[in-house]
Amino acid sequence: xxxxxxxxxxxxxxxxxxxxxxxxxxxxxxxxxxxxxxxxxxxxxxxxxxxxxxxxxxxxxxxxxxxxxxxxxxxxxxxxxxxxxxxxxxxxxxxxxxxxxxxxxxxxxxxxxxxxxxxxxxxxxxxxxxxxxxxxxxxxxxxxxxxxxxxxxxxxxxxxxxxxxxxxxxxxxxxxxxxxxxxxxxxxxxxxxxxxxxxxxxxxxxxxxxxxxxxxxxxxxxxxxxxxxxxxxxxxxxxxxxxxxxxxxxxxxxxxxxxxxxxxxxxxxxxxxxxxxxxxxxxxxxxxxxxxxxxxxxxxxxxxxxxxxxxxxxxxxxxxxxxxxxxxxxxxxx
Amino acid sequence: xxxxxxxxxxxxxxxxxxxxxxxxxxxxxxxxxxxxxxxxxxxxxxxxxxxxxxxxxxxxxxxxxxxxxxxxxxxxxxxxxxxxxxxxxxxxxxxxxxxxxxxxxxxxxxxxxxxxxxxxxxxxxxxxxxxxxxxxxxxxxxxxxxxxxxxxxxxxxxxxxxxxxxxxxxxxxxxxxxxxxxxxxxxxxxxxxxxxxxxxxxxxxxxxxxxxxxxxxxxxxxxxxxxxxxxxxxxxxxxxxxxxxxxxxxxxxxxxxxxxxxxxxxxxxxxxxxxxxxxxxxxxxxxxxxxxxxxxxxxxxxxxxxxxxxxxxxx
Numbered sequence: 001x002x003x004x005x006x007x008x009x010x011x012x013x014x015x016x017x018x019x020x021x022x023x024x025x026x027x028x029x030x031x032x033x034x035x036x037x038x039x040x041x042x043x044x045x046x047x048x049x050x051x052x053x054x055x056x057x058x059x060x061x062x063x064x065x066x067x068x069x070x071x072x073x074x075x076x077x078x079x080x081x082x083x084x085x086x087x088x089x090x091x092x093x094x095x096x097x098x099x100x101x102x103x104x105x106x107x108x109x110x111x112x113x114x115x116x117x118x119x120x121x122x123x124x125x126x127x128x129x130x131x132x133x134x135x136x137x138x139x140x141x142x143x144x145x146x147x148x149x150x151x152x153x154x155x156x157x158x159x160x161x162x163x164x165x166x167x168x169x170x171x172x173x174x175x176x177x178x179x180x181x182x183x184x185x186x187x188x189x190x191x192x193x194x195x196x197x198x199x200x201x202x203x204x205x206x207x208x209x210x211x212x213x214x215x216x217x218x219x220x221x222x223x224x225x226x227x228x229x230x231x232x233x234x235x236x237x238x239x240x241x242x243x244x245x246x247x248x249x250x251x252x253x254x255x256x257x258x259x260x261x262x263x264x265x266x267x268x269x270x271x272x273x274x275x276x277x278x279x280x281x282x283x284x285x286x287x288x289x290x291x292x293x294x295x296x297x298x299x300x301x302x303x304x305x306x307x308x309x310x311x312x313x314x315x316x317x318x319x320x321x322x323x324x325x326x327x328x329x330x331x332x333x334x
Numbered sequence: 335x336x337x338x339x340x341x342x343x344x345x346x347x348x349x350x351x352x353x354x355x356x357x358x359x360x361x362x363x364x365x366x367x368x369x370x371x372x373x374x375x376x377x378x379x380x381x382x383x384x385x386x387x388x389x390x391x392x393x394x395x396x397x398x399x400x401x402x403x404x405x406x407x408x409x410x411x412x413x414x415x416x417x418x419x420x421x422x423x424x425x426x427x428x429x430x431x432x433x434x435x436x437x438x439x440x441x442x443x444x445x446x447x448x449x450x451x452x453x454x455x456x457x458x459x460x461x462x463x464x465x466x467x468x469x470x471x472x473x474x475x476x477x478x479x480x481x482x483x484x485x486x487x488x489x490x491x492x493x494x495x496x497x498x499x500x501x502x503x504x505x506x507x508x509x510x511x512x513x514x515x516x517x518x519x520x521x522x523x524x525x526x527x528x529x530x531x532x533x534x535x536x537x538x539x540x541x542x543x544x545x546x547x548x549x550x551x552x553x554x555x556x557x558x559x560x561x562x563x564x565x566x567x568x569x570x571x572x573x574x575x576x577x578x579x580x581x582x583x584x585x586x587x588x589x590x591x592x593x594x595x596x597x598x599x600x601x602x603x604x605x606x607x608x609x610x611x612x613x614x615x616x617x618x619x620x621x622x623x624x625x626x627x628x629x630x631x632x633x634x635x636x637x638x639x640x641x642x643x644x645x646x647x648x649x
Contacts, residue, residue: 053552073555086553090571090644099567100557147557 002065004029004155004187005050010059012045019045021211022059027155027189029064032181034190034198037208038234043191046208047157050189052076064154079148080157084164085140087132093119093143094128100151118146121180138169145177149184156181158190162197174201195235199223207231224259228329232257239263239300246326255329262325263302265291265311266318273320279313293319391623402619410620414628419608423628426605429520429595430588433527434581437535440528441580445539446569449546464533472530476597479526483516483598490515513600523599527588534583542576543569571644578637578645585636589629605629 007025011018020042027033035043048054049061052073061068068076079100087096094115095102101111112128119125122142132140141161148156158177162170178201181188192198198205199219207214207222207230215227226232229240238257246256268276277295288303289310302319304310311317345351357364393402394409413419448460467475481487493502506512506519513519546569554564592606605625613622640646 051552051556053555072560073552074558074560078556080553080556082549082553084549086547086549088550088553088568099554099559102567103558103563151557 001029003027003062004031004064005189006060006062007046007049008060008062010046010049010056010061012042012049012054013057018211020049020056023211023213025206025213025216027187029187030185032178032188032190032201032203034192034202034205035208036192036195036198036205036235038193041208042211043193043206043208044159045211047080047159047189047191050155051078051080051157077151077153078155078157079151079153080159081141081144081148081161083159083161085132085144087140087143087147089132092128093124093130093132093135096132096143097128097147097150099147104151114150115146118150119143121149121183122146122176137164138173141165141173145180149180149186152184153186155187155189158188160191160193162192162194170197177201199235205235207235209234225327226257226329229255229257232327232329237301241326242298243331245298246328250323250326250328252328254331257327257329258300258321258325260290260301260303261288262321263293263300264320265293265302265304266320267311268316268318270318271320273318275320276316276318279311279315279317282310282313293317295319387623387626390619391627393620395618395620400617410624413621414624419625422603422605422608425602426589427632429524429527429604430585432524433531433588434535434584436524436528437532437584438539438577438581441532441535441539442573442577445536445576446543446573448536449540449543464536467530468533473593475530476526476594479522479529480517480598483522483525485515485517487517517598518600520600520602523595526594526598527584527591530594531584531587534587535577535580538579538583539573539576542573542579546572574645578640582633582637586629586633589632 003026005025005027007023009022009024010020011022012020023042023046025046035046037043045054049056050063052068052071052075056069063076063078088099091099094112097115097118098106098111101114106114116125116128119128119142122145124139124142124146127135127139127143132143135143141164144161161177162173165173174197177188177190190198190202199222202219204216205219205222206216209230215222215231217225222231223236226235226238232238232240236259238259241256241258243253243255247253250256264271266273275295277293277300280292280294280299282292283290284306285303287306289306291302291304291310293300293302300319345355347354390402391410392406392408393404394407395401396403414423444464448457452460482489484490490499490502493499502516505521506515508521511520511524513522516522516525550568550572551564554568555561559567590606592604592610595602595604596607605628609622609625612618612625
């Protein structure tokens with residue numbers, strides 16, 4: 001099967017800054033693909049290369065098997081939902097959505113009917129005559145989405161589309177986007193710096209750092225089996241264990257990750273574990289309470305269900321975890 | 335041990351500090367205070383004199399005595415429709431329209447380049463270059479142009495050197511807009527108007543284009559618009575308020591000017607010159623006033639039409 005989007009050793013440099021450095025990437029047709037990373041990691045540049053706003057300095061990009069170097073954005077059957085929506089302020093909502101149809105000379109009645117349909121799909125039916133300025137952030141986001149899907153593109157690119165929305169709205173939009181992608185069957189490529197968003201929505205995730213792809217895999221892969229310190233730290237706020245500590249436990253001098261929820265916290269002296277420490281802080285997060293434990297200088301985060309009895313700040317505790325909860329990563333000198 | 339600061343700091347600045355507090359508590363008082371000078375100036379000095387002028391236009395002049403008759407009548411306005419006066423109005427209107435369209439066409443690429451591509455020091459150079467002509471006296475510039483356009487001037491010489499003298503002759507032989515030489519033709523008048531009002535068109539367009547977010551241009555391309563279509567459907571509509579603002583300057587300045595056509599032109603009158611002679615030597619203040627109302631009405635109609643056409647939708 002031919003990939004929806006394929007990047008082969010793609011680099012994009014801005015002067016001395018390597019925004020993207022030899023990135024390889026395959027996105028399958030119909031896939032919900034997330035590009036996750038901190039700001040400046042190259043994920044947005046990657047999106048702009050696929051859309052055609054940037055040209056690679058090296059490497060090849062293919063969209064459904066066709067080479068697109070030198071192909072301008074307006075000749076790519078790829079549409080983008082922009083971070084700040086980029087709605088045309090001089091057009092009403094209906095004409096915004098129908099913009100691409102207008103360019104393809106679809107007759108007025110027909111394009112307005114199709115635009116109404118797209119608005120219906122994002123649950124904004126009846127808003128056609130309003131101006132973008134009269135809409136709330138969430139509504140604008142939906143208009144941008146409708147405008148991008150009305151043309152049934154081969155690939156839909158989403159550049160942090162939920163970044164400006166408040167938490168509640170973001171969560172409901174996440175579900176809607178997922179459902180919409182199922183309905184349309186279009187390949188979605190989604191850029192975000194929010195790991196929770198990437199894990200909950202995507203079929204596969206690419207974790208970016210410093211212009212390179214660190215790991216590509218299913219959300220579970222990336223969460224449970226990070227390949228590097230960076231991925232472990234950025235995805236899922238795992239504890240990153242230094243090689244010396246890992247050696248002490250499993251006898252191998254390698255970096256490792258340990259998820260907070262895998263740590264059992266007991267009263268001091270209980271159980272067979274020899275690891276005792278002091279609670280430095282506790283924060284209440286609803287279903288769980290997050291503890292920061294000082295273990296003779298090694299600091300670990302633990303997540304304890306808030307239904308259990310949780311030790312107070314300053315208390316001595318014993319901790320334990322299953323040995324196979326330790327996920328070994330790259331080898332380390334230090 | 336140091337003295338702890340109080341929760342509310344004392345007012346140490348005396349009467350002035352007290353005034354600040356008052357303004358803070360009653361912000362409208364400050365707005366009112368700031369508005370009074372402007373309101374006095376605009377409302378009394380400017381609008382007042384305009385109304386006095388308007389009133390004059392409803393009087394008429396007695397044909398025998400040459401004195402102003404102070405009774406309300408539309409007779410003076412009727413005079414505007416006499417062939418020789420209507421000619422003047424149409425001529426001025428045509429010139430103002432031509433100057434406006436030409437400056438918009440000339441200004442847009444310059445303004446667009448400056449707004450999109452110039453940064454830092456180059457932008458300063460741009461502002462200097464555009465406004466530099468405004469630094470010197472208007473009269474000096476017009477006379478300089480008279481010399482440039484004269485039969486013995488540099489332009490005729492240049493045409494000769496380039497062996498395209500016949501092209502100049504052809505232009506000068508054009509009916510109506512041609513003439514004896516460029517400095518005695520409507521083309522000359524047009525060129526000088528274009529030169530002196532161009533900065534007033536460039537700057538508003540540049541400001542308007544600068545406010546068009548780059549990501550709208552990206553979005554347009556993303557949705558399938560070639561650069562030409564992006565210009566037509568996104569940039570032009572969004573820059574239109576700037577073009578209209580610029581055209582208000584070029585249009586109304588040309589409508590009212592009485593010096594340029596007097597120095598460079600074929601002697602046929604423009605509205606400004608008529609106003610100048612009627613209120614001066616001819617002593618016909620009512621007719622001068624009626625002529626003055628014409629540009630005001632034209633501008634009103636122009637703005638109304640621009641609004642109807644959606645020129646301000648993007649504001």
